[in-house]
Amino acid sequence: MSSSSRLLPREKGAAPLDLVIGVMAFLAALALGASLLAERASVGWRAGLSDRLTVQILVPSAGDVNATLSRETAAVLDVLRATPGIAHATPLSEAEMQSLVEPWLGKGALVAELPLPKLIDAALVPGAGVDLAGLAARLKRAAPDAQLDDHGRWIARLKGLADTIVWSASAILLLIAVATASIVAFATRAGLEAQHDMVQLLHQMGAHAGFIARAFERHYALAALGASAAGAVVAALLFLAAGGLEFAGVEAVPFLPPVALKLDEAAWLAAVPVIATLIAWATARLSVLAAVREIY
Amino acid sequence: MVRFENVGMRYGAGPEVLRDVTFVLEAGSFTFLTGLSGAGKTTLLKLIYLAEPPSRGLITLFGSDMATLRRADFPAIRRRIGVVFQDFRLLPHLSAFDNVALPLRLAGRHEGEYEHDVEELLSWVGLGDRMNAKPATLSGGEQQRIAIARAVVARPDLLIADEPTGNVDPEIGARLIRLFGELNRLGTTVLIATHDRALIESTKAREMRLVDGRLVELRAAVRA
Numbered sequence: 001m002s003s004s005s006r007l008l009p010r011e012k013g014a015a016p017l018d019l020v021i022g023v024m025a026f027l028a029a030l031a032l033g034a035s036l037l038a039e040r041a042s043v044g045w046r047a048g049l050s051d052r053l054t055v056q057i058l059v060p061s062a063g064d065v066n067a068t069l070s071r072e073t074a075a076v077l078d079v080l081r082a083t084p085g086i087a088h089a090t091p092l093s094e095a096e097m098q099s100l101v102e103p104w105l106g107k108g109a110l111v112a113e114l115p116l117p118k119l120i121d122a123a124l125v126p127g128a129g130v131d132l133a134g135l136a137a138r139l140k141r142a143a144p145d146a147q148l149d150d151h152g153r154w155i156a157r158l159k160g161l162a163d164t165i166v167w168s169a170s171a172i173l174l175l176i177a178v179a180t181a182s183i184v185a186f187a188t189r190a191g192l193e194a195q196h197d198m199v200q201l202l203h204q205m206g207a208h209a210g211f212i213a214r215a216f217e218r219h220y221a222l223a224a225l226g227a228s229a230a231g232a233v234v235a236a237l238l239f240l241a242a243g244g245l246e247f248a249g250v251e252a253v254p255f256l257p258p259v260a261l262k263l264d265e266a267a268w269l270a271a272v273p274v275i276a277t278l279i280a281w282a283t284a285r286l287s288v289l290a291a292v293r294e295i296y
Numbered sequence: 297m298v299r300f301e302n303v304g305m306r307y308g309a310g311p312e313v314l315r316d317v318t319f320v321l322e323a324g325s326f327t328f329l330t331g332l333s334g335a336g337k338t339t340l341l342k343l344i345y346l347a348e349p350p351s352r353g354l355i356t357l358f359g360s361d362m363a364t365l366r367r368a369d370f371p372a373i374r375r376r377i378g379v380v381f382q383d384f385r386l387l388p389h390l391s392a393f394d395n396v397a398l399p400l401r402l403a404g405r406h407e408g409e410y411e412h413d414v415e416e417l418l419s420w421v422g423l424g425d426r427m428n429a430k431p432a433t434l435s436g437g438e439q440q441r442i443a444i445a446r447a448v449v450a451r452p453d454l455l456i457a458d459e460p461t462g463n464v465d466p467e468i469g470a471r472l473i474r475l476f477g478e479l480n481r482l483g484t485t486v487l488i489a490t491h492d493r494a495l496i497e498s499t500k501a502r503e504m505r506l507v508d509g510r511l512v513e514l515r516a517a518v519r520a
Contacts, residue, residue: 009389201385204347206375207402296349 007202007215008195017187018227021180025231025276028176029269033239035169036265042162046155051126054149055080055089055139057118065115072143073118079142080120083135085128092119180276184220185283191216192291199288203295213288217281224280228273236266297323297454297485298344303353305339313339315509317353321454321487326480328496329489330514331506337489338382340506341456344487345379346370358453375403378452378484380460384443386431392418392442393427399450410449417445420475422468436463444472448479455479457488461495469495 055076060068073091080089092100097116098107105111124130136148192199195216202212239261261269298321305314313336321327331337342348343355346362355362357373365373378399386395393414400410418427421441431439440463447455455476461469473495480486490496496503503515 007387007390197385198387201387202398202402204345204374204379205399205402206371206373206377208371211402296347 007198008191008219017183018223020183021224021227021276021280022231024176024180024183025228025272026235027231028173028180028276029232029235029272030238031169031172031176032269032272033235033261033265035166035173036261036268037259038162038165038169040265042159042166045158045162051124052151053086053122053124053132054151055120055122056147056149057120057143058145058147059115059117060145068145069118072145073120075142076120076139076146079135079138080122083130083138085125085130087123087125089120089122092121177275177279180224181279181283184224184280185287187220189287189291191220192288199292200295203292209289209292212292213285216288217284220284221277221281225273225277228276232269232272235272236261236269239266239269297321297325297358298487299354299356300343301354301356303343303350303355305336305343305348306351312351313509314343314350314506317509317511319504319511319513321485323453323485324480324483326477326486326499326501327488328499328501328503329487329506330491330496330503335506336509337506338458341379341458341487341489344454345377345456346374375399375450376453378447378450378455380440380444380447380455380457382458382462384431384439386439386442386446388431391428391430392423392434395431395442396445396449398446399452403450414445414449417449418442421445421472437465437468440464441468441472444475448475448484451479451482452484454485455487457486457490459490460488461490461492466494470498473498 057069057072057076059065077089077091080086097119098112100119101111101116105114132148132150139146139148199212203209239259240263242259242261298319300317300319303314303317304312306312317340329337329340339348343350344357346357349362358376360369360373387398390398396418397407397410397414400414415424415427418424421444423438423441423445426434426438431442434442440460444457444460447457457476460476461472464472469492476486476488477499488495502513505512505514
């Protein structure tokens with residue numbers, strides 16, 4: 001017998017505690033994974049949209065519609081191409097416009113005859129810092145029906161959504177951490193109560209509080225490590241399996257991030273059992289030290 | 297070694313269990329503590345082995361005043377005292393060997409160093425073939441012998457035993473008393489609380505008697 005761990009018998013009836021810690025760790029890993037996904041999606045959305053501009057030329061209400069649209073399109077292209085910081089500008093073709101409205105209006109000769117606004121897609125040189133207000137004014141002068149959309153509002157809303165998910169996940173993580181600490185503290189107290197005679201005897205025989213605490217903290221830290229690792233592994237498998245679904249052809253909802261974690265992101269879930277173990281270790285130690293202090 | 301001056305003890309708001317107890321145990325002495333059940337023997341022993349603080353009075357152990365000693369120094373004092381509890385207090389999930397080895401482990405010694413000593417001691421108390429048995433599988437007398445072996449294994453400076461021969465047959469009892477005597481000759485101060493008149497008469501040791509919480513000196517040590 002060389003370590004103090006064996007001083008504490010394996011508790012009968014510890015399975016419910018293991019289960020609760022496992023479930024807590026599973027939920028914590030889900031929250032952490034969701035937070036990672038939201039963070040990644042938010043970065044992706046912003047990168048995808050923030051270096052692009054769209055100029056829309058609305059259909060004029062009077063006159064020769066097609067001639068006006070063509071003239072204003074050419075004028076807008078001239079302004080865009082003359083603006084420093086814009087990499088390129090391309091008008092969407094008739095076919096591309098049709099495919100954009102197809103989900104709403106369907107296909108057919110009637111739709112083909114509808115007057116549609118012109119859309120011009122422009123890419124910015126990353127970090128060029130184009131004066132968007134000045135550009136909008138110049139566009140308005142060259143083409144009165146042109147509207148500049150820098151996607152700012154859309155990006156802000158997406159970022160708001162992603163931030164909300166990240167903050168919610170963080171709050172859930174915090175709640176789970178507090179609940180886990182309380183459960184482990186409660187279980188340790190119950191364990192101490194059950195082992196009160198042993199604690200009393202060791203104390204009586206001259207064991208230092210730290211020696212007694214080590215027996216308990218090791219016991220609970222190891223139990224928490226096993227249970228929380230199992231919970232986190234199940235969550236990680238779920239996230240990785242979600243990737244399998246996408247590969248199998250299950251379409252992700254447009255604009256929503258994929259629910260699969262990449263391997264390096266899944267590695268972050270390992271933090272859950274590490275933190276759960278630390279919480280268990282610290283609460284067990286503090287509980288035992290407090291209980292031993294109460295004995296004369 | 298042990299000095300009590302006007303020590304009184306009451307539990308909570310109850311009556312005083314010990315009243316004005318004053319005595320000295322000299323280093324290397326062998327003393328019996330007697331008295332009827334409920335006279336306060338176990339309480340007196342508890343005060344000596346630092347399980348309870350006294351309600352009043354002065355207790356000095358190994359030259360230190362317990363009222364002024366820092367709590368952090370209590371474990372070192374406790375490790376110098378071997379106790380045989382009336383209810384044995386063995387750890388049920390540990391083997392006889394591990395129970396006996398516990399004080400040595402608390403002292404920071406490694407199994408390789410003490411394995412032989414523990415085995416020898418278990419053989420001496422007649423349990424050489426039960427080393428791996430758990431307490432629940434042992435008889436009351438066998439458990440008591442393990443408790444005694446645990447109390448003496450670290451060669452304590454002070455040995456306190458509460459009814460150590462209560463559950464063993466006379467032959468084993470005599471053998472245990474020889475063990476205590478042997479320890480005493482090696483320098484351990486021994487205090488035994490007992491009802492066993494035969495045990496007391498078999499030695500020439502000092503006898504202190506508790507009557508209604510007060511200490512009466514019945515017999516001073518007879519020098520051989």
